Amino acid sequence: MSMAQLSIPLFKVFMAESAHAALKPVLESGRLAIGRQVAEFESRLAAWLGASETVALGDASGALTLALYLSGVRPGDEVITSPLACSATVSPIANLFARPVWCDVDPLTGMPDAENIAELITAKTRAILLYHWSGDVANVGSIMALARQRGIKVVEDASEALGAEWHGHRLGVEADFTVYSFYATKHINTGEGAALLTADPQMAKTARHLRRFGIDTAKLRLPNGDLDPSFDIPLAGFNFPMNEIAATLGLEQLPHASGIVASHRANGQYYDTALAEIPDLHLLKRREDSVSGFWTYALRAERRDDLIRKLLSHGIGAQRLHLRNDGYSCFGGEAQQLPGVAAFDAQNLSIPCGWWVGDEERERVTECIRAGW
C-alpha cells in the first residue's frame, strides 16, 4: 500500500483555511523577500514559545548550520551527537567541515544521557548536538550541566518537539541554541521554514546578519537610500532567511498551534495507557520532568518489521522514524559499536499520533496492535 492510500497516515500537512486570503495581499505587495511578515512571525512565535529571541530562517538545516557556526564550530572541530537522528540533524556538522563524534543512547529513550557524552569530550569538542526523538524530551538538565562544566555549547534540534515541555516551559530556554523546523509535515508549517532560538541578544543579532550574507541592513544604506561605501561585512554569512510568503503561512498557523499540540499530546497519552502491557511491545521511558511533543508516537517492538507490515496492510502509517547516520558513507561508512543505539535501532517504530487522529482512529490503531503481529 502506498503512503497516499493509508487511511491513517503517519504524517499530514496542516493548512489553516485563512492562509488563502492572508496570502493574497502579500503576493501582491511587491515584497516577497524577508520583511514585515517575517518580523511579525518572529515576535508572535517568541511569545508562543516563551522565548526571548527567535530568528526566522528558511529551513532547519540552515538553522542548525548557523547554530553550530555560532557555537564556534569550524573545520576539523568535533561535535558530539547521537547517530539516531534525522540525517538533516547531523549533515550541518559535515557542511561546516567538522566531524560528528557518535555517542551511545539509553535504549529505553533513544537519546543520550550526560554519561554517554562525557567520555567523548576532547580538546576539539565545540558543541553537543541534541536531538529530541519524535518530540520526546532528552535529558536536557544533566547534559546542560555537563556542557557548562566543560565550556561546550549545546544546540538542540527540537524540530519534532513543538509544544514539548521541560520543567513546565517549552523547549528553547536552557540550551545555547534551539532549532524548530516548520517543514511541511511538522506540527505547524510554513511550507519550508525554521526558527533559531537563543537567550543571547548579541548572538540573535549576529544570526540576523549571517542569515543574509553577514549584512547588517541597518547600516548598509545612507540616509538618501544609496549604498554606504564605508559599509563593512565583518563575518561572511549565508543565505538562510525565511521569506514573506512562508512567514504569512506561519502567522496563519500559529493561532492553531496550541490546539494541534493538545491533540498530539492527548493521542500520545491515550497510547501510553492503551498500549501498556501488550506482549512484545515496549513503551519508551519518558521523563517525569517533561512532556513530549508527540510528533509521532514512538515505541519499540519485538519483530518490529512484522508489526510495521501488519499496520501498513491495515492502512495505518508506520515506519522506523530515522535510520542511524553513522553508517552513511558521507560520514565514513562505518557504523560504530554502540550497544544502546543498536538495541533501539533494532526495535524502534512510529505510529500516527497527530491532530488528524481522532478517537476512532486511535482505537483502530490500538486494536490492530493488540490483536498481535
Ligand SMILES: Cc1ncc(COP(=O)(O)O)c(C=O)c1O
Ligand atoms: C529532527 C529534524 N531535524 C531537521 C529536519 C530538517 O528540517 P528542514 O526540512 O526544515 O531543514 C527535520 C525534518 O524535516 C527533522 O525531523
